[in-house]
Amino acid sequence: MEALTRTSMNVCPFVKSHSSAAMKKLAKSSNLTTRALECPVLGPAMTKRQYSTPSKPAQAAASDNFKAPKTYDAGVSASELNNFNSNEVGTDYDGIFQSTIQKKRDDNSYRFFNNINRLAKEFPKAHLAEEEDKVMVWCSNDYLGMGKNQDIYNTMVKTMQKYGVGAGGTRNIAGHNRHAIALESELASLNKKEAALVFSSCFVANDAILSLFGKQFKDLVIFSDELNHASMIQGIRNSRAKKHIFKHNNLEQLESLLAQYPKSTPKLIAFESVYSMCGSVAPIEKICDLAEKYGALTFLDEVHAVGMYGPHGAGVAEHLDFDAHLKAGIASPPFKTILDRVDMITGTLGKSFGVVGGYLAASSNLVDWVRSTAPGFIFTTSLPPALMAGLNTSIGLVREDIESRITQQKNVRYVKKEFGRIGIPVIPNPSHIVPLLVGCL
Template sequence: MPCPFLGSLNQAFVRNYGAGLLKQYGSFCPALTRGFRTLGNDETKCPFIQNNGPIISEAPKEMTEDIKPEPVGPYKYDSFFHDQISAKKKDYSYRVFKKVSRLAADGLYPAALEGADNRRVTVWCANDYLGASRHARVQDAAVAAIRSYGTGAGGTRNIAGNSQMTEKLEAEIAKLHDKPAALIFSSCFVANDATLSTLAKILPGCIVYSDAGNHASMIQGIRNSRAPKHIFRHNDPNHLRQLLAESPAGVPKLVVFETVHSMSGAICPLEEMCNIAHEYGALTFVDEVHAVGLYGKHGAGIGEERGIAHLIDIVSGTLGKAYGNVGGYIAGSSLLIDTIRSLAPGFIFTTALPPPVLAGSLAAIRLLASEEGRSLRAKHQAIVRYLKLSLLVAGLPQMPSVSHIVPVPIKGADKVALVAESLMKRGHYVQAINYPTVARGTERLRFAPGPYHTTEMIDKLVAALIESFHENDISFNQFVENGACRECSMEYKMDIAYEEPYKYPMQVA
């Protein structure tokens, strides 16, 4: 239907002066002014159509009587959420958080109170690897900080102020890793995410090379950066070299990997991977989360233990595992740290760590860097070796691991959950690990014994594990043949990094 106003004008005139006509008279057109309706007037109907009678007739009743409009209501959010949770439960990937309260008192640790009736169980899967969270020196430091400075930080470091304890802790972390500077975050997930997303985003044309076994925090940071990435096979320096050799020269590159893998216990070929990265002009970002406090003379991680910490350009670590507190950090060059401090939203807009955490973390780092820390590490390695040998002697499955993490594979999310539940009934708490933490079909129990576990506790655990396998019809006695894994023929090696000044009684030779 032509416009009754413009249709009465010469077409050449409209073409030449249409813009001016719209500007001058457009406000009088009811079609153009629908967004500027005035109260009480209905400008949605063209007056030309209204004045010339109905042009479009309604459809006959016979054609419309069986058409019923779909009722439109609010979206059924709860129904959607219910379907999501049901799907997780059906494939046994639904997470059930056990009600476990770990005890810290002498003579009780590493026990916990479980369930509503507070039944006593032994904890085998906590990442408080050396029991630093319950050490008197760490506790006293945290309590003193509360009394002096309160329980909270009061806001971000920019808003509430930068406490002296914050600066002391960052200086201690930098000293630990022999780096010029360090920066602490609310968690190591945030440290990895914020650092990688910021660096890969601001470096012009940056390309990221990520280990296939990297933690979710690093994967998230790389994704958030939207930088192009290449994934190399887990702990495979040859594949890393192949990918880097195909990269353009002169562009920024980040090689991202971790030393101790949290779910397999594998340790990367650190020196070789760092050397390859530097050969092609890349920065190395190395996650030492499951190594800090546990390896090296002062507990700085695999880099320190192997004497190659200087090859790591950016190291990330946690205060929430071996150091027994909460929070994460990075350490590196002063300019790099200042860049992340100035540009990373995950750091800038997050409330600072509270005083008791700062004081407790500082005390824990100093504790584990001392002679007492070295003694705890030796006890830790000894008890880890005893568990590995005990599993081997019993014929129980275990994934080859040269670190303190002892994974026991049980294929099937349903099966691993059943074994974990059977162990809990027998007084042993270990969490079933399934998708998405590990790939489907690689489910496992992940044991992390510590220096306060005893050989007697391990003997009881192994006996309970055997009973739990039998109870759930899981075969295991043919897993080991001639001291090697039946599947891959890899020998189980229990070598430790340094001489142990401490020996448990009745150890298997």
């Protein structure tokens, strides 16, 4: 009632003209509350959730300026609901952290991080904790050395000087700008798709898109290659859709799984082009054939192929129609290419393009649908303007530089051959990945 009186005093001309003591008296002896609910001014104010006075903090506030926030009146006090005076013991959070870590140490899956400081002027060298302690980095995904490219660096510095270091918000608030527009248009054009969307990373992109499909397509069934990356596995889990895991690159098994469902059942096949752990390459064209036959969408992760394959570096899907894309340049070849047949392409901006970020390239309706409904895209601060501008420069350079792609492949062939010659066993594969099993140390 006190809250009502206070609210009333601010908004109601009648209540305003009476003292609070008079109002309290009136409230006790009349049907004031019922009548007030009928009032056009007070009624809406009263039907709003009412706040209780702030409870007293258990301990002195950290600062004199600290004001305890108002709390919702739950109707029943917390101590009535739970007997905090019992001998019940709270969860041992720290114990759980420690035992999980111990399990990881015991099964040798505990993660140790190297302190690797990649040196821009001495690529591919880095120094360890001490600057004079230098090593050669054999395991970076900065495949083309774009992480130290001077043009990208200059673009970033120039953009940062004009637009500052951060985007200032999500894409819906203040984080949409000319750099995002230009980058997405560049990515759409690289992938010869109608549209593209930039994410903070490809992990986020894969998770956001796949989980969205499961949530929005009732009865969706996802077919996922067993070697798919953790980001796709996470997205598929989060989608809560029915799923089938097929053996790596096994078309027969994929087909038998697809054939279990009527064509009208919504389906999605999730796979990668180059698998980074073993270097194998997916039979993209045949997967597209199956998708068309059984009415499925195709979701292709080109993370380890973008920048590395195809005349313009769009990835393996572009590479499969190499001559046609080379001849067509930025235009589309005059027939339906494999790139056209893949519904969704995701990629990273943090490996061959040397910076950070992820993207989706697809039809404009699909991209608009993701843009409008995927929480992983909507509710996060967009990449800083300087990064996006630098990425635009990077994509332009990589796209034009077919020579670097060819040189990289030749270097990989040389390294694999030399490893073989000195008895270091490389897992054979057709891609630029050089997988070495180091065994137990």
